[in-house]
Amino acid sequence: MKVQFLFWEDCPSHPEAWQRLHDVMNELGIEAEVERIEVTTEEEAQRWGFRGSPTILVNGQDIDPQPDAPARLTCRLYFHEDGRPSPLPSRGMIARALEAARDRDPSYAEKGPQNA
Amino acid sequence: MLEIGQQAPDFALPGIDGQTHRLSDLLRDHRAVAVIFSCNHCPYVRAWEGRMIDLQREYAERGVALVAINPNDDVRYPDDSFEAMKQRAQEQGFNFRYLRDESQEVARAYGAERTPHVYLLDSSGVLRFRGAIDDNYEQPEAVQHTYLRDAIEAVLAGQTPPVETTPAVGCTIKWRE
Numbered sequence: 215m216k217v218q219f220l221f222w223e224d225c226p227s228h229p230e231a232w233q234r235l236h237d238v239m240n241e242l243g244i245e246a247e248v249e250r251i252e253v254t255t256e257e258e259a260q261r262w263g264f265r266g267s268p269t270i271l272v273n274g275q276d277i278d279p280q281p282d283a284p285a286r287l288t289c290r291l292y293f294h295e296d297g298r299p300s301p302l303p304s305r306g307m308i309a310r311a312l313e314a315a316r317d318r319d320p321s322y323a324e325k326g327p328q329n330a
Numbered sequence: 331m332l333e334i335g336q337q338a339p340d341f342a343l344p345g346i347d348g349q350t351h352r353l354s355d356l357l358r359d360h361r362a363v364a365v366i367f368s369c370n371h372c373p374y375v376r377a378w379e380g381r382m383i384d385l386q387r388e389y390a391e392r393g394v395a396l397v398a399i400n401p402n403d404d405v406r407y408p409d410d411s412f413e414a415m416k417q418r419a420q421e422q423g424f425n426f427r428y429l430r431d432e433s434q435e436v437a438r439a440y441g442a443e444r445t446p447h448v449y450l451l452d453s454s455g456v457l458r459f460r461g462a463i464d465d466n467y468e469q470p471e472a473v474q475h476t477y478l479r480d481a482i483e484a485v486l487a488g489q490t491p492p493v494e495t496t497p498a499v500g501c502t503i504k505w506r507e
Contacts, residue, residue, distance in 0.1 A: 224502045225501060225502075226499060226500075266373075286406070286407075288371065288372075288407070288501065289372055289500075289501045290373065291371070291373040291376060298377070298468075299373055299376035299377050299379075300373060300377055300467075300468050301373040301374055301377065301467070301468075302468060
C-alpha cells in the first residue's frame, strides 16, 4: 500500500493530521510507510492537484476527493461525518480509505501487512 | 503587533451591510469590541464560526460587539471577495459585523497574522486580550479554556482577563504579492 502525506508548512494542522494518520494505521494494523511530501509553491500545488494542507493519498487516491476545490497553497477544509467543518480529516475518513485499499490488495490477505 | 494595554488604531471599513464601520463609533456605543481578523475560506474560521455567532448572540445585550474583518487577497483567493463575504454571511446567518480590509492596512496596523485572530478591546479602545477564541477548534464540546469568553467577562467586570494572550491558531493571512 502506498500512502502519501502532502502538507504546506504555513498551515498548522499538519502535525496533528500526521499523528492522526499514524494512529489510525496502528489501529488497523497497517504498516505501510508514509511518504511525507512538502508542497512549497503554487506550481507544486498545481502539479500535485493539492487542494490544501493536509492532503492524504492512498495508492494515489485522495481520501476525500474534492474535484471542485481549486489546487492551491491553503489550509484544507474537510467536513466530518456529522457535517462539522474542520482543518483535519476525521479518523473515520482516513480509516475508510485505508481499509478500502487494504481490501483491494490481495497480497495483504495472503501475506499480512509486513509482506504486502 | 498591537500589545496588551496599547490603544488600538482606529479604522473605517466597508461592511457587507453597505455601511462604513468606524471603530471609534463602535467603541462609543459598546462596553467591549472584539475585532476578529477572519475570512471565508479558512477551515479554522469555519470551525469556529458557530461559536462566533453564539458569542455575539449571548453578549449583544451586554454591550459587546464582534467585528470580523477579512483582509485576505481576493485575487489569489476569490472566495474571500466582498461578494463572497456577503454570500457567506447570508448563508450562515452572521449576526456580527463583517468588514472588508481591501488594502490590508488594518491587518498590518494590528499585526494580525492568522485567521481567526482575536483582538478584544475595552470601551476605551485598549487591547485587553489577543489570540484564539478557545483551545479546541475541532471539538466545541471538548473546549477547556474559553479564552475570548473569559476575557469578555473580565472586561465587563472591570478586571484583567485571566489569560491575556495566546497564539493565534489558523490560516495565515493571504497578503497581496
